[in-house]
Amino acid sequence: GALHVARTNAFFMGGGKALVNAYYRSAEELGVEIRYDSPVKGLELEDGQFVAAITESGERITAKSCVLGCGGFESNLEWQREAWGQNERGEWTAENFLIRGTRFNQGVLLKFMIDAGADTIGDPTQAHCVAIDARAPLYDGGICTRIDCVSLGVVVNREAKRFYDEGEDFWPKRYAIWGRLVAQQPGQTAWSIIDQKAIGRFMPPVFDGTKANTLEELAVKIGLDPATFMDTLNAYNAACRPGTFDHTALDDCRTDGVVPAKTHWARVIDTPPFTAYPLAPGITFTYLGMKTDETAAVRFGNVISSNLFAAGEMVAGNVLGKGYTAGVGMSIGTAFGRIAGVNAAASTGHAHPTFKEELAYAAGH
Numbered sequence: 001g002a003l004h005v006a007r008t009n010a011f012f013m014g015g016g017k018a019l020v021n022a023y024y025r026s027a028e029e030l031g032v033e034i035r036y037d038s039p040v041k042g043l044e045l046e047d048g049q050f051v052a053a054i055t056e057s058g059e060r061i062t063a064k065s066c067v068l069g070c071g072g073f074e075s076n077l078e079w080q081r082e083a084w085g086q087n088e089r090g091e092w093t094a095e096n097f098l099i100r101g102t103r104f105n106q107g108v109l110l111k112f113m114i115d116a117g118a119d120t121i122g123d124p125t126q127a128h129c130v131a132i133d134a135r136a137p138l139y140d141g142g143i144c145t146r147i148d149c150v151s152l153g154v155v156v157n158r159e160a161k162r163f164y165d166e167g168e169d170f171w172p173k174r175y176a177i178w179g180r181l182v183a184q185q186p187g188q189t190a191w192s193i194i195d196q197k198a199i200g201r202f203m204p205p206v207f208d209g210t211k212a213n214t215l216e217e218l219a220v221k222i223g224l225d226p227a228t229f230m231d232t233l234n235a236y237n238a239a240c241r242p243g244t245f246d247h248t249a250l251d252d253c254r255t256d257g258v259v260p261a262k263t264h265w266a267r268v269i270d271t272p273p274f275t276a277y278p279l280a281p282g283i284t285f286t287y288l289g290m291k292t293d294e295t296a297a298v299r300f301g302n303v304i305s306s307n308l309f310a311a312g313e314m315v316a317g318n319v320l321g322k323g324y325t326a327g328v329g330m331s332i333g334t335a336f337g338r339i340a341g342v343n344a345a346a347s348t349g350h351a352h353p354t355f356k357e358e359l360a361y362a363a364g365h
């Protein structure tokens with residue numbers, strides 16, 4: 001959506017961990033036994049039906065049905081590297097990827113299922129891929145490493161050149177394309193450049209930017225060629241047309257006569273101090289998954305398994321092709337998770353509680 005973050009996002013006390021812990025608590029109260037630190041390395045399948053899960057320690061866990069919810073393969077840097085390949089400069093496009101979430105989504109079971117002949121859907125290079133602070137940790141940087149000032153300034157690559165319209169659309173709508181754009185630049189890196197006028201208009205990043213009182217000094221401090229940097233900034237500044245700046249609307253502040261154009265919120269970068277934030281591609285989650293339908297059942301050669309289901313990122317490709325729609329990440333876990341759970345239980349002969357029974361249970365908690 002294009003609304004302000006405070007109107008589109010609910011930030012829960014305790015974050016994602018609190019949410020997951022609430023699920024664990026409810027499950028334990030219902031008598032579900034939870035194995036921690038027990039990675040599953042493969043499944044035992046028979047004619048497309050689930051028989052058992054095999055843990056890394058060699059334990060064989062049999063069950064009448066199974067729901068796979070092990071995420072995408074975003075944390076598997078080798079797989080990412082292989083999927084994205086090399087660019088025309090011979091660089092590995094995924095070289096500089098930072099993974100915004102867990103290190104554990106290595107795609108072990110996704111790979112297992114692909115090798116076992118499960119039907120798949122989605123392109124392995126499609127992912128929710130945003131530009132984040134290049135100083136973020138390799139894993140688990142979370143939302144505080146986002147750099148949200150792209151639309152308020154310009155973005156230059158390692159050659160000190162602009163490469164895309166920073167004001168194409170509202171930031172919440174466009175931010176999921178910038179990781180891919182940065183991945184295509186030399187060294188898979190870029191810099192977001194703003195001046196004092198932008199301060200206070202975006203969510204402050206967790207790490208301070210590099211500051212300088214002149215643009216030349218800023219270029220030197222961030223290691224870019226000052227002459228090219230000044231050519232880029234001077235060309236941009238000269239192209240800014242007068243308009244009425246309004247960051248809450250697709251305003252009429254645009255450039256004229258510079259390539260690439262900046263089509264909204266283009267204001268001259270002239271008020272010190274100037275700030276630069278280093279950008280790297282931040283991968284939130286990958287889209288390649290197992291093909292399914294409204295039953296959340298896994299398929300082999302278009303034959304539906306009667307007791308093996310999948311949810312969340314493992315089925316992302318069914319919903320997401322390219323780009324992103326806000327909230328889909330959590331929704332495919334919640335919606336498909338519920339469908340998969342209901343159908344997995346039904347496949348073993350358990351009737352799903354009625355809505356009234358569910359409400360009564362919820363009221364007691």
Ligand SMILES: Cc1cc2nc3c(=O)[nH]c(=O)nc-3n(C[C@H](O)[C@H](O)[C@H](O)COP(=O)(O)OP(=O)(O)OC[C@H]3O[C@@H](n4cnc5c(N)ncnc54)[C@H](O)[C@@H]3O)c2cc1C
Binds near residue numbers: 070105107142285
């Ligand atoms: C920084 C960040 C911000 C986000 N913001 C949003 C947002 O604003 N809105 C939104 O909708 N979505 C957002 N998402 C995406 C969303 O959080 C995820 O897509 C969603 O939580 C994925 O759910 P899942 O159940 O598929 O996978 P996960 O929640 O990742 O769970 C997979 C689990 O499987 C475990 N696992 C992996 N392999 C194995 C194995 N072999 N054996 C056993 N266990 C295994 C992992 O350890 C993990 O616990 C964000 C994600 C990140 C990282």
